[in-house]
Amino acid sequence: MSVVDNCLFCESNKIVVTRQLPIHFNTKIFTWNKCENCGLLFLLPHLSNSDKEIMYRYNYHETYYFKYTEDYRKQLQIIESFKKRTFLDFGCGDAGLISFLQKNNYTVTGVEYDEKLVEILKSKFEGINFIQESDFWNTTTTFDIIHLGDVLEHVGNPKELMNQLKKKLNTDGVFFIEGPLECNPCLGYYFRKGTYFIRNILNRESLRVKYPYHITYSNARNQQLFFNQLQLEKINFKVGEEGWPYIDRLAEIKSPWLLLQYLVSRCSAFISSFIPRWGNRFIYIAKQK
Ligand SMILES: [Zn+2]
Incomplete structure (x- = not known):
């Protein structure tokens, strides 16, 4: 295995391919x-x-952003x-956060990958x-201030991105920086593991992910380890x-299925509020050393 296939967080070359069904996308197998x-669980290539x-x-x-309205008071x-x-x-x-911050007197800049999206945003938001x-x-x-909200899990070179x-x-x-901890302990995570086990028996193909949107699936421990390598001074994790x-x-x-999901997510958040390091999201704040 070449160096480029080492762990995306710790660069270890001790990598095993798991039995999770591969993703078929754009004539490739991930x-x-x-x-x-x-x-760390991550996709290759x-x-x-x-x-x-x-x-x-x-x-x-x-699909994922413009149709939803979020409350950004917590970030402010x-x-x-x-x-x-x-x-x-x-x-x-969708520039939801920066348009909210602009109204609160911040000078804001947004960066996006897709050219068409950038054109739409430019025409939609003045200033x-x-x-x-x-x-x-x-x-x-x-x-x-540089903010990354749910970005790191989408990139195949998170360390290089942070250094840039x-x-x-x-x-x-x-x-x-904010993002998901998709493999971190919490009731919701264990419930998902349980349903995964059942679906694996009843209909294994239903478990196949269609798009490689998320490249890394972290937990609190390896997410912190990733940040610790960046030579930044941690303020909070x-x-x-x-x-x-x-x-x-x-x-x-x-x-009824959505009702069950709702109950699980509510109970999960309640339980996690009592157990340190349980939860499904992180916030990391740091400054230059
Ligand atoms: Zn690793």
Whole structure:
């Protein structure tokens, strides 16, 4: 196995291919690999530009982001404590967060991969600087705060991405990173494992993931280990919980199965609030050393 196939978090070469059904996408087969050193589950091979273009066309954001309205008061509360003004959202999606921050007097910039999405965002939001990712790396602007919300799990080179972004952060700047912990203990995780086991017996094919959207599936331990290698000064690493992949809003209950999901996600969040490091999401805050 070549160096490029080492663990995406700890670079160990002790990698085993798991029995999870591979993903067939864009005439390729993506396998599920587990690092025996840090426990990270990740997909191989790395995504090509063609894979990314197909997956992250404008429809992706239409399906997953534009149709949903999120509440960003929690993020505002976190960044207010930094007393900074310029904010980069790398992977800004529907620009929900930065348009909210703009209304709260932040100078905001959004970066996205897809050219069409960037054009749409530019026409939709006035006064926000949107840049396509390929152009962004040629700019010299640096920022007070760099935010990545649910981005790292989509990239095949998370360490390289963070090292590049460090060059875009002011010397007294702050990284604010949020994302899922899809393999971290919590009731919801164990419930999913149980349903996975049953589906594996009844209809194994139903378990096959269709698109390689998420490349890394982390837990609190290896996610922290990943951040510890970046030569940043940690301010906070916090584990929290949200409903996803299950529903967590009453309005979404439309069947007995969704009712069960709702109950599991609510109970899971309640239990996790008492157990340190249980949960399905993290927030990481750090500054330059
Ligand atoms: Zn590893």
